[in-house]
Amino acid sequence: MELLKGTLDVLILKTLSHRPLHGYGISRWLRETTREAFQVEEGALYPALRRLEKRGFLESRWEESETGRQAKFYRLTAAGKKELARSLRSWHDYVDVMARVLESPSG
Amino acid sequence: MELLKGTLDVLILKTLSHRPLHGYGISRWLRETTREAFQVEEGALYPALRRLEKRGFLESRWEESETGRQAKFYRLTAAGKKELARSLRSWHDYVDVMARVLESPSG
DNA sequence: TGACATACATAAGTGTTCGATGCATAGTGA
DNA sequence: TCACTATGCATCGAACACTTATGTATGTCA
Numbered sequence: 001m002e003l004l005k006g007t008l009d010v011l012i013l014k015t016l017s018h019r020p021l022h023g024y025g026i027s028r029w030l031r032e033t034t035r036e037a038f039q040v041e042e043g044a045l046y047p048a049l050r051r052l053e054k055r056g057f058l059e060s061r062w063e064e065s066e067t068g069r070q071a072k073f074y075r076l077t078a079a080g081k082k083e084l085a086r087s088l089r090s091w092h093d094y095v096d097v098m099a100r101v102l103e104s105p106s107g
Numbered sequence: 108m109e110l111l112k113g114t115l116d117v118l119i120l121k122t123l124s125h126r127p128l129h130g131y132g133i134s135r136w137l138r139e140t141t142r143e144a145f146q147v148e149e150g151a152l153y154p155a156l157r158r159l160e161k162r163g164f165l166e167s168r169w170e171e172s173e174t175g176r177q178a179k180f181y182r183l184t185a186a187g188k189k190e191l192a193r194s195l196r197s198w199h200d201y202v203d204v205m206a207r208v209l210e211s212p213s214g
Numbered sequence: 215t216g217a218c219a220t221a222c223a224t225a226a227g228t229g230t231t232c233g234a235t236g237c238a239t240a241g242t243g244a
Numbered sequence: 245t246c247a248c249t250a251t252g253c254a255t256c257g258a259a260c261a262c263t264t265a266t267g268t269a270t271g272t273c274a
Contacts, residue, residue: 005112005261037204044262097144112230131252151231
């Protein structure tokens with residue numbers, strides 16, 4: 001399933017709200033949680049991570065992964081937590097507005 | 108509120124499922140139905156209408172509008188109705204998958 | 215040694231939406 | 245009569261985000 005442009009950020013923020021994680025781990029967790037429905041491409045993921053870090057919502061550190069290799073772990077900042085809350089509200093609002101249109105009685 | 112890229116088409120199809128309508132009317136109906144939340148810009152709307160017509164989901168005809176002026180009325184084709192049904196399913200599926208992630212228990 | 219999973223990253227291409235702008239007609243109110 | 249607002253079409257450029265493709269490198273296991 002293709003991602004709707006604009007929804008990747010909140011997915012990442014939510015994923016990181018559980019625990020710090022590296023890019024590959026984020027991708028894998030999302031794939032599993034969505035039962036293969038969302039396959040986040042690296043070309044989308046890494047730019048998104050940099051974008052979010054640049055905006056101050058994430059910070060990163062090289063650490064050792066579960067497999068013993070070096071990996072860049074991202075964690076939510078305080079600003080990131082606020083942004084996650086905002087994004088969740090936005091998403092729900094959006095879904096509500098869409099419903100107003102899509103569930104209007106058809107002619 | 109900004110539109111998520113990819114959601115405009117289904118909004119247009121749904122709007123036209125009620126009755127044939129011209130661009131300006133689509134824009135106005137959407138604005139009213141969403142209580143000002145979605146303001147579809149002309150620069151997005153007209154290209155989208157042409158796109159949908161080109162794909163065979165809409166057909167257009169110049170007719171007289173309620174105000175007595177000539178306007179291009181778009182109506183759903185049979186293919187457009189099928190596409191609307193498909194799009195509605197897609198949207199609902201998407202919302203469900205998003206929920207799986209966004210409502211996962213936070214750490 | 216060769217395949218596969220892990221892990222990073224960038225570049226090119228595509229598609230969609232937004233914002234700005236332009237044209238034209240009609241009605242309303244000062 | 246002038247200005248403003250609403251109606252209605254349309255195009256163009258910029259911005260943005262995602263996809264596809266590609267490259268690098270390490271570790272593990274058969």
